[in-house]
Amino acid sequence: SADSVSYYQATSVDGITWQKDLTPVLSPGGAAWDSTLYGFTVLHDGSVFHMYYIGASGIRRIGHATASDADGKVWVKSANNPVISPGGTYDQTFKAIGSVYDSTNLTSPYLMWYGATGTSPFASIAHATSSDGDAWNKEGVAISGLNAPGNTGISVINDNGTYRLWHSELHAGQISIYYQEFGGSSWSFGSASNPVLLKAGTSWESGGMGD
Secondary structure (H helix, E strand, C coil), X not given: CHXXXXXXXXXXXXXXXCEEEEEEEECCCCCCCCCEEEEEEEEECCCCEEEEEEXXXXXXXXXXXXXCCCCCCCCEECCCXXXXXXXXXCCCEEEEEEEEEXXXXXXXXXXXXXXXXXXXXXXXXXXXXXXXXXXXXXXXXXXXXXXXXXXXXXXXXXXXXXXXXXXXXXXXXXXXXEEEEECCCCEECCCCCCCCECCCCCCCCCCXXXX
């Protein structure tokens, strides 16, 4: 069931063949606010791994955990959890999460984008910033007008100052992958022809995709 979901780690020396570790690195919090776990994202700031995850006990919130060991196996949940809670007209429910660390951003090097739904029938991707990775400031909606049912995954990278974001969204009745980029002023499709990834017929991914 959803209540029994935990997070695990897998490692690889070549990125192709993976070895699963059957010991969970993060588990639900029992009767706490994160008694059910959903999506998560991990970043490394040069010394510490930071995990941001969606947890719920009725209401979905975003939590924070850190791992200081080189392998990222020993995680400690923040005493300040949850670090982001719903409250705006645009983020009454959290759907997905992605994050990056940008050392050139001296004020707020920790950056987060999270999928959310609110009073609008459409979903959005909201933005939040942090100076220490634990205390977060909401920065409002970054990308709006998304099809709400398929907004279930977000991945972000910092490519030499250009943020590249992939997110899942409903397309022709199936969850597909879309791309957007941020070069300093606004998000755009760039040269991409969206969606950039569709399901492949009747293969194992025929039910749709998330990122």
